[in-house]
Amino acid sequence: MASWTSGIQAVLLDVSGVLYDSGGPAGGAAIPGSIEAVTRIRQAGLKLRFCTNESQATRSQFVRKLQKFGFKISEDEVTAPGPAARNLMQERRLRPHLLVHDDLLPEFESTDKSEPNCVVLGDAAENFSYQNLNKAFQVLLGLQTPVLISLGKGRYYKETDGLKLDVGAYMKALEYACDITAEVVGKPSKNFFMSALTEMGVQPHEAVMIGDDVVNDIGGAQSCGIRAVLVRTGKYRPSDENHPQVTADGCVDNLAQAVDVLLASRITDQ
Numbered sequence: 271m272a273s274w275t276s277g278i279q280a281v282l283l284d285v286s287g288v289l290y291d292s293g294g295p296a297g298g299a300a301i302p303g304s305i306e307a308v309t310r311i312r313q314a315g316l317k318l319r320f321c322t323n324e325s326q327a328t329r330s331q332f333v334r335k336l337q338k339f340g341f342k343i344s345e346d347e348v349t350a351p352g353p354a355a356r357n358l359m360q361e362r363r364l365r366p367h368l369l370v371h372d373d374l375l376p377e378f379e380s381t382d383k384s385e386p387n388c389v390v391l392g393d394a395a396e397n398f399s400y401q402n403l404n405k406a407f408q409v410l411l412g413l414q415t416p417v418l419i420s421l422g423k424g425r426y427y428k429e430t431d432g433l434k435l436d437v438g439a440y441m442k443a444l445e446y447a448c449d450i451t452a453e454v455v456g457k458p459s460k461n462f463f464m465s466a467l468t469e470m471g472v473q474p475h476e477a478v479m480i481g482d483d484v485v486n487d488i489g490g491a492q493s494c495g496i497r498a499v500l501v502r503t504g505k506y507r508p509s510d511e512n513h514p515q516v517t518a519d520g521c522v523d524n525l526a527q528a529v530d531v532l533l534a535s536r537i538t539d540q
Contacts, residue, residue, distance in 0.1 A: 272385025273296075273519070273522045274478055274497045274498075274499055274519035275478075275531060275532050275535035275536070276535065277475065277476060278476065278477065278478050278497075278532060279316065279317060279472050279476040279477070279480055279534075280316060280317035280318070280319065280467070280470050280472040280476055280481040281311050281316050281317070281318050281319070281477070281480065282319050282321045282335070282399070282463070282476075282477055282480070282491065282496070282526070283308070283318070283319070283320050283476070283479075283480055283481075284321060284322065284457075284479070284480065284482060284487045284504075285320055285321075285324065286298075286322065286427055286428070286482075286504065287301075287427065287428055287479060287481075287482035287483070287501075287503060287504015287505050287506070288301070288304065288322075288480060288482055288501055288503065288504060288525050289304045289305075289308070289320075289336065289341060289503065289525065290304065290336070290341075290452070291428050291429060291430050291503075292378055292427070292428075292429045292430070293430035293431055293434075294429070295429040296334075297335055297338075298339070298430060299430060299490055300339045300340060300341070301377070301503050301504075301524060301525065302526075303524055303525065303526030304341075304525045304526065305339070305340045305341055305523070306526065307525045307526045307528070307537075308341055308342065308343075308438075308525075309342065310529050310533065311529060312342070314533055314536065315350075316375050317470040317471075317472060317497070318346075318347060319324075319347060319349055319466045319469065319470055320343060320347055320348045320349070321349045321422065321456050321457065321463070321466055321479070321487075322335070322348065322350050322392075323350075323422035323424060323437075323456040323486070324350055324351075324374055324393075324490035325350075325351055325352060325367075325370060325371060325374055325392035325393045325422060325437065325456075326371040326374065326392075326393050326395060326481055327350060327371070327373045327374060327420040328352060328370060328373065328374060328376050328377045329343055329345055329348050329350045329353060329375060329377070329412075332348065332350065333345045333348060338413055342429065349423055349465060349466040350456075351375065351392075351421035351455045351456030351462070351464065352356065352374055352377040352392070352421065353467070354455045354456070354461075354462065355377075355390055355421055355444065355451065355455045355466055356377055356378060356380075356381060359378075359381050360381075360420065364387055364388045364417065364419075365381075365382045365383055365384060365386050365387050365388070365406075366381060366383060366386055366388050366389065366390040367383070367388070367389045367390070367406060367409045368379065368383065368389075368390050368392075369389065369390070369391050369392070369394050369397065369398075369402055369403070369405075369440075370390065370391070370392035370393075370394050370397070370407045370421070371392060371393060371394050371395055371397060372397065374392055375417035378390075379485060386409055386412060387417065388416075388417035388418070388419055389406045389409055389410050389416075389417070389418050389419070389444070390419045390420075390421070390438060391406065391418065391419065391420045391421065391440060391441055391444065391452070392420075392421040392422075392436060393421070393422070393436060393437045394437075394440075398435075398440055399433035399477065402421040402438060403444070404444065406439070406444060406446065407444060407447050409452065410444065410448045411448055414518055416448055416449070416450050417453070418441070418444055418445065418451075418452040418453065419452065419453050419454075420437060420438070420441040420452040420453070420454050420455070420456075421437060421455055421456050422436070422437050422438065422454065422455075422456040422457060422486070423437065423438035423441055423452070423454050423456075423458070423486065423487055424437060424457075424483060424486055425438050425439060425485075426439075426505060427503050427504070427505055428482075430503045433505065435457070437477040441454075445516075446466060447477055453514040454518060457483070457486040457487060457490045458485065458486040458489055458490025458491075459490070459494065460490075460493060460494050461493055462490070462492060463479070463494045463496060466493060467494075467496075474494050474495035474496045475495060475496075475497075476498060477496045477497070478496065478497045478498065478519075478532070479491035479496050479497070479498040480498075480499045480501060480525060480528050481498065481499075481500065481501065482500070482501050482503055482504030482505050482506045483504075484500055484506075484510040484513050484516050484518065485513075485515075485516060487500075488500055488516050488518045489515065489516040490491070492516070492519075497519040498519055498529050499518060499519060499520040499521070499522060500518035500520070500521045500522075501521075501523070501524055501525055501528065502521065502522070502523050503523075503524050503525070
């Protein structure tokens with residue numbers, strides 16, 4: 271069996287592009303076999319964490335959407351950048367100027383936003399207008415020590431009607447214009463992955479990450495010592511299997527196949 275399966279006690283799952291493709295009037299569609307695959311992970315007694323850079327909705331909204339698709343998932347199983355950014359604001363006494371999706375705003379309801387001393391950037395979708403980006407630029411340039419916090423750094427993601435620009439493209443624009451480096455809350459930051467492991471009570475070598483983003487999912491997990499498997503769904507492109515910097519520990523057609531391989535290995539090892 272593939273070496274990525276040995277000693278695995280916990281599974282970290284990317285969500286968009288692995289469990290479902292977003293978009294369309296229904297908000298997206300589950301990828302065939304993924305609902306059953308999640309159930310099989312649970313039945314096998316493996317620990318499970320859903321690791322998403324989703325920043326177009328609060329964690330509770332996001333969970334409700336997945337439940338409507340048929341996934342068995344609870345809010346406390348989700349590691350997401352919104353709550354992590356909110357905690358960061360409190361710890362460092364930061365007051366954000368928010369450039370995020372309207373549906374994410376409730377995540378920051380209790381956060382002091384008066385006289386901003388940082389900018390928080392999420393996947394703002396239609397809110398990524400020139401006017402709004404320029405306002406974020408002006409806020410940053412007006413600070414003695416500009417702080418840009420980005421809820422992820424993905425280049426693009428897949429919706430049912432095709433690929434869409436992600437927050438990373440706009441993050442890079444502000445970094446360039448302000449000559450600063452953003453702090454990324456979410457994948458591929460080490461803190462993001464390590465917090466998920468801590469919540470499950472496992473070590474990096476006991477976990478596997480399954481994702482469709484070769485840099486943020488696969489490379490990010492591997493930088494923490496977590497094995498990582500690339501699925502050929504979502505934003506996957508064939509060139510990802512020959513990436514110049516990142517080599518996945520395994521490649522599978524979809525989540526269902528990844529679970530097949532993992533569970534077959536566990537039977538063999540017993």
